Amino acid sequence: MTPTLSAERVHTPPLIPEMLEEYGAITRKALQNYLPSGAPRRHLYDLVSDYPQRGGKMMRSSLCLATAGAFGGRREDALCSAVAIELLHNALLIHDDIEDESEERRGRPTLHLLHGIPLALNAGDTLSLLSLRPLMDNARHIGSRLAMRILQETERVAWESAEGQAMELGWRRDNCNGLHDADYLTMVLKKTCWLAIIHPSRVGALIGTRGGIDPEPFIRFGFFLGAAFQIQDDLLNLVADRRYGKELNGDIWEGKRTLMLNHTYREASAEERRRLTEFLALSRERRTVEEVRWIRRLMDTYDSVDYARRIAHGLAGAALHEYESIYGGLPDSRDKQFIRGMVTWVFERI
Amino acid sequence: MITHNSKSQARKRRHAPKPATSNKERLRRPDPARTGPIRNATTYLRDSRSWNDRTTDSTRAHTDRPAQDSPDTVDDVVTRGVKLGYKVIEDYLRQGQRSAERFREALQKGCSKEGKGEEAIDGLLRLYKDMNDLWIDAVGVILRSPPLLSWFNGTEQRNGAAAPSRGKVPGSINGAEGGLAIEIVSKRRTQVTLDLRPHPQRYIPLLYALHAPNPRIPPLTEMAFRLDKKTKGPILQIKIPDRQPAALYTGVVIDKHTHEPRGMLSVRVLP
Numbered sequence: 018m019t020p021t022l023s024a025e026r027v028h029t030p031p032l033i034p035e036m037l038e039e040y041g042a043i044t045r046k047a048l049q050n051y052l053p054s055g056a057p058r059r060h061l062y063d064l065v066s067d068y069p070q071r072g073g074k075m076m077r078s079s080l081c082l083a084t085a086g087a088f089g090g091r092r093e094d095a096l097c098s099a100v101a102i103e104l105l106h107n108a109l110l111i112h113d114d115i116e117d118e119s120e121e122r123r124g125r126p127t128l129h130l131l132h133g134i135p136l137a138l139n140a141g142d143t144l145s146l147l148s149l150r151p152l153m154d155n156a157r158h159i160g161s162r163l164a165m166r167i168l169q170e171t172e173r174v175a176w177e178s179a180e181g182q183a184m185e186l187g188w189r190r191d192n193c194n195g196l197h198d199a200d201y202l203t204m205v206l207k208k209t210c211w212l213a214i215i216h217p218s219r220v221g222a223l224i225g226t227r228g229g230i231d232p233e234p235f236i237r238f239g240f241f242l243g244a245a246f247q248i249q250d251d252l253l254n255l256v257a258d259r260r261y262g263k264e265l266n267g268d269i270w271e272g273k274r275t276l277m278l279n280h281t282y283r284e285a286s287a288e289e290r291r292r293l294t295e296f297l298a299l300s301r302e303r304r305t306v307e308e309v310r311w312i313r314r315l316m317d318t319y320d321s322v323d324y325a326r327r328i329a330h331g332l333a334g335a336a337l338h339e340y341e342s343i344y345g346g347l348p349d350s351r352d353k354q355f356i357r358g359m360v361t362w363v364f365e366r367i
Numbered sequence: 368m369i370t371h372n373s374k375s376q377a378r379k380r381r382h383a384p385k386p387a388t389s390n391k392e393r394l395r396r397p398d399p400a401r402t403g404p405i406r407n408a409t410t411y412l413r414d415s416r417s418w419n420d421r422t423t424d425s426t427r428a429h430t431d432r433p434a435q436d437s438p439d440t441v442d443d444v445v446t447r448g449v450k451l452g453y454k455v456i457e458d459y460l461r462q463g464q465r466s467a468e469r470f471r472e473a474l475q476k477g478c479s480k481e482g483k484g485e486e487a488i489d490g491l492l493r494l495y496k497d498m499n500d501l502w503i504d505a506v507g508v509i510l511r512s513p514p515l516l517s518w519f520n521g522t523e524q525r526n527g528a529a530a531p532s533r534g535k536v537p538g539s540i541n542g543a544e545g546g547l548a549i550e551i552v553s554k555r556r557t558q559v560t561l562d563l564r565p566h567p568q569r570y571i572p573l574l575y576a577l578h579a580p581n582p583r584i585p586p587l588t589e590m591a592f593r594l595d596k597k598t599k600g601p602i603l604q605i606k607i608p609d610r611q612p613a614a615l616y617t618g619v620v621i622d623k624h625t626h627e628p629r630g631m632l633s634v635r636v637l638p
Binding site: 086087088089090091198199202203206225226227229230231233234236237240241244324327328329330331332334335342345346347348349350352 | 444445446447448449451452453454455456459460560562564575576578580582586615617618619620621626627628629630631633635
């Protein structure tokens with residue numbers, strides 16, 4: 018079967034939001050049991066509960082549950098791992114927001130803006146530790162051997178995410194410009210794809226097959242889907258829509274080396290590059306709205322937004338190809354349809 | 368691949384001629400045979416002349432980018448993105464393989480002759496511990512899988528314990544009666560793992576094929592659940608061709624009527 022993706026005409030089946038809602042609710046309910054409710058609430062546990070209670074798409078946990086189901090596993094066997102994934106994701110969001118100096122998260126001020134950096138950092142650390150609890154509880158549900166295997170997978174995703182984040186932060190600190198698309202994709206593979214797609218898929222498949230599967234093919238599938246997801250996320254940052262939950266042009270304000278910014282830089286004239294370099298060397302508070310708007314216009318001038326969109330569509334097509342090689346032989350099921358539908362969903366989500 | 372920009376570098380570049388204004392002869396691609404853009408992933412391995420005429424993104428310095436008067440078509444950008452994506456992920460996987468090889472070599476070198484006795488004892492202790500874990504896991508699987516649990520309880524039932532009376536469907540499985548036997552017809556050494564979910568209703572299990580992770584390896588297709596004439600219990604028969612490549616083959620057991628997944632079968636064909 019040849020995978021095709023005509024991105025301008027893709028329509029996500031209604032199954033995707035339905036299952037995100039269904040699996041998200043199951044995971045949220047289980048996650049609540051891991052959020053401490055005692056003291057010290059004001060300075061710790063209220064902060065720890067803040068991001069998980071703001072909602073979110075629950076994409077990662079849903080993908081874990083769906084992959085386990087697609088491979089014949091039981092949803093309840095994958096639930097602890099799904100909760101651990103969400104807890105770790107929220108922990109990293111707190112730290113990312115501090116490192117990126119972000120101002121909005123899921124439609125509200127970021128945690129460090131509400132409580133200050135020291136308390137927010139501590140809450141992020143606590144959420145990371147909390148993510149270990151459901152992983153330890155895994156032993157009761159799926160046996161100690163598979164639980165240990167999933168713990169090893171979690172250790173790996175933590176390393177990959179840290180390395181990806183270091184790449185991006187390093188580029189910004191050292192004002193690296195003229196980056197190539199391969200640099201960007203390598204960074205995204207580590208920073209985004211592992212936690213967003215690769216890890217939930219691998220863990221779900223290991224649980225579904227009780228450890229009887231080679232998890233390597235999920236790296237390819239997860240990379241292509243995760244990269245398309247991240248590029249689309251970067252594109253959404255450039256359009257004004259309050260439902261997106263992040264500040265408009267926030268990535269430009271933060272000097273993020275997105276595919277669009279890298280492309281604009283490569284296409285720009287010498288004078289424009291000089292101005293861009295000077296802007297990117299400034300700290301966030303010294304950047305002006307006029308300069309941000311100028312960069313946004315420059316992106317339009319060099320068709321950088323359209324360029325990134327096309328790259329994303331190509332990567333999504335490759336994700337469909339890799340999907341077929343992994344899931345093609347499995348019998349049809351809601352879970353299988355959900356995973357395939359996510360490839361088009363990344364372009365329609367807000 | 369990464370350019371560090373300092374102010375002095377920026378000044379140098381300001382005086383450098385722009386690539387777009389170069390006196391070199393303009394590069395032109397041949398007219399494509401297609402009449403419209405192809406927006407799909409089927410072309411990602413295409414080896415067109417336009418590809419051969421240019422270097423890839425990762426090796427190209429930003430100063431030799433395509434001139435702005437010959438912009439990329441939609442198809443070019445999509446194809447380049449996919450090709451670049453495959454390059455990035457394959458490089459990444461190769462790097463992982465190299466790291467794993469180095470790690471294994473280091474481990475092997477680290478095994479000194481003097482320490483072999485202690486390591487053997489450590490190894491035995493680890494094996495004992497792992498076997499213990501495996502046993503606990505096996506019990507867990509049995510407890511979660513009523514068909515297997517009932518198989519383990521078969522003696523009790525044969526000794527007179529009444530099985531719940533339900534509608535008999537030949538070859539059907541539920542969580543209450545009948546043991547499940549596995550029959551392997553093979554000259555090859557194999558390991559079989561069957562993990563069935565508990566299910567309150569009777570159903571007829573069905574398996575289409577077991578696939579290896581490598582799509583080029585042919586799947587195992589000769590397998591079926593049937594009713595054993597002697598024991599009247601369900602039996603899973605698996606035939607493995609003599610020339611079947613060594614690999615781990617997995618597939619989903621489904622309900623014949625609803626096609627809902629009911630469990631997982633994996634067969635490891637050993638070399």
